[in-house]
Amino acid sequence: MTTHLVPHRAKRTGRIWSVLLVCLTGWGLALTASQAADKPQAWSVQQWRIIQSLSINRLRSMPADPSNRIADNPEAAKFGRALFFDESLGADEKTSCASCHQPERYFTDGRARAGGQDHEHGRNTPTIVGTGYQQWFYWDGRSDSLWSQALVPFEAPNEMGSDRVSVLKRIAEKPTLSKLYQSVFHRPLSLPESATLLTTGAGALSAEPARSNWYRLTVRARRQINRSYANVGKAIAAYVRTVRPSASRFDRYIAALEHDDSKHAQRLITPTEQLGLSLFIDDQKTQCLRCHNGPRFSNDNFQNIGSGTFTGNNLDFGRMVAVQSLLTGEFNCFSRYSDARRNECSALRFMNRDPHQPLTGAFKTPSLRNVSATAPYFHDGRHTTLRDVIQHYVTPPRNAPNASHELQALDLTETEISGLVSFLGMLAEPTTKSAQLTRTSP
Amino acid sequence: MIVATKGLTRILARLITVLILVAPAAATERKQEVLAWQAASEGGNYDVSLTPREQPIPVGSHHQWVIGLASTGGQIVTGARLRISGGMPGHGHGMPSQPLVTEEFQPGRYRVEGMQFNMHGPWRIVVGIDGQAGRDRADFSIIVGH
Numbered sequence: 195m196t197t198h199l200v201p202h203r204a205k206r207t208g209r210i211w212s213v214l215l216v217c218l219t220g221w222g223l224a225l226t227a228s229q230a231a232d233k234p235q236a237w238s239v240q241q242w243r244i245i246q247s248l249s250i251n252r253l254r255s256m257p258a259d260p261s262n263r264i265a266d267n268p269e270a271a272k273f274g275r276a277l278f279f280d281e282s283l284g285a286d287e288k289t290s291c292a293s294c295h296q297p298e299r300y301f302t303d304g305r306a307r308a309g310g311q312d313h314e315h316g317r318n319t320p321t322i323v324g325t326g327y328q329q330w331f332y333w334d335g336r337s338d339s340l341w342s343q344a345l346v347p348f349e350a351p352n353e354m355g356s357d358r359v360s361v362l363k364r365i366a367e368k369p370t371l372s373k374l375y376q377s378v379f380h381r382p383l384s385l386p387e388s389a390t391l392l393t394t395g396a397g398a399l400s401a402e403p404a405r406s407n408w409y410r411l412t413v414r415a416r417r418q419i420n421r422s423y424a425n426v427g428k429a430i431a432a433y434v435r436t437v438r439p440s441a442s443r444f445d446r447y448i449a450a451l452e453h454d455d456s457k458h459a460q461r462l463i464t465p466t467e468q469l470g471l472s473l474f475i476d477d478q479k480t481q482c483l484r485c486h487n488g489p490r491f492s493n494d495n496f497q498n499i500g501s502g503t504f505t506g507n508n509l510d511f512g513r514m515v516a517v518q519s520l521l522t523g524e525f526n527c528f529s530r531y532s533d534a535r536r537n538e539c540s541a542l543r544f545m546n547r548d549p550h551q552p553l554t555g556a557f558k559t560p561s562l563r564n565v566s567a568t569a570p571y572f573h574d575g576r577h578t579t580l581r582d583v584i585q586h587y588v589t590p591p592r593n594a595p596n597a598s599h600e601l602q603a604l605d606l607t608e609t610e611i612s613g614l615v616s617f618l619g620m621l622a623e624p625t626t627k628s629a630q631l632t633r634t635s636p
Numbered sequence: 637m638i639v640a641t642k643g644l645t646r647i648l649a650r651l652i653t654v655l656i657l658v659a660p661a662a663a664t665e666r667k668q669e670v671l672a673w674q675a676a677s678e679g680g681n682y683d684v685s686l687t688p689r690e691q692p693i694p695v696g697s698h699h700q701w702v703i704g705l706a707s708t709g710g711q712i713v714t715g716a717r718l719r720i721s722g723g724m725p726g727h728g729h730g731m732p733s734q735p736l737v738t739e740e741f742q743p744g745r746y747r748v749e750g751m752q753f754n755m756h757g758p759w760r761i762v763v764g765i766d767g768q769a770g771r772d773r774a775d776f777s778i779i780v781g782h
Binding site for chain 2 (some may be wrong): 240483487546547
């Protein structure tokens, strides 16, 4: 086996490449010299390159969602925002999306596991900030679009506890919502007569009797309902896509260094935070960057850190089960309710289905932006402090059934752990300055 | 003497041309400084090249690569059936996606869609080949840098 790093035209003329090699070497030296001159004194060239890769200014433009034709429509975002905060859409008329995704807590709820309708849900409420950049949704990624994810909590008995027919009826009855629906979709929200007559609602994922009612409707009626219901999800997704991370003190620190203002930069970071940052980007020492990389501090993929629950009452196998749900999901990207052509559904087309991959007990890497303000941590909220979280990486599980994971135990002193915790605190954006963190209706 | 001067002039002309061609590419690709990888297959039946369509190689998003296939004698190999897979040997996990070889868009050049890396660092890419010279595989070690 041989592997060479070669340019394509290598075989054509050896002489040209000899010349090219000389040129490239010259250029390489010149570039290295210029980078060395540009880099701040506190960091090496390689460290500075990594630090810059984490800046919010490196966040690429939000990826398009071909499955949602109104994903970037401002009127749809306005409608979606109204839906997101409307408590009358919950079965108890007191629960909205914002009951768990609370804006003043960076769209989390501060609880270990979410709770709506007086039931405890199995998992911790993730933030919605920046989720428009994600490929997968939920801790196990069992939805492949924001809009299909947004439809589930309405019907989940332990979340909003309603059903799709009741939700659509409520939207049709409320003048503000029905007008917005018509304005976005250019037609009034209409339900089949068989559905409007149902007093106990109907929904495929709801509790009884709504679930049985759903399967008594004709296929044609169900499809008509689903088209309107998918539209509701697409409007909510349009709003959620507008909730994006803003600059934190860490980003301002990078910006100050980029502007050669090292005095200002030093005022933006403490020595403990600087120690934490140097550890965070040190792959030999912490391996944090392996998963928490890029401007969102997440690779948006599924990693096994030995946190699955394979015994007891709160079983959670993570990504493994989600793969099956994705393929059979009624609102997935391949479905009749998606606006995408099949070849545009890249998440589903190239989804890893390999049973030999460590998907069992794997969960999606959460973003670390605002992490110090969104405790508790892990998919089931088992850790209340960031110190506890880092301790998990210092002493990862060694005993079955959680012994099979990707982690190598870290060797960190108490001072180093404090440094990491302090550094993570730099990633919080100021709540008071963020216009998006408000419940005020548009 | 005249011959030597002509030779020197020719080399200088080439040098200037190459500098002009390389300058922008080197500036934009300085993070990876990679144009392509090339490997002989394990059984010695094929020469295989791998070229990412986006450089530097992105982390997180799906993107395309191109596999170039030739016999060890340099003849383009068309109509081969190819598979691609990979992982991080140091971490014990595979690729986050299952990329597909979707078409032979030029003779001997095959499009790979759905390539995805979720981490920076050393990766192993394996190309499985079923072509004119039989079944074989080529193994690549690559670095996805910052």
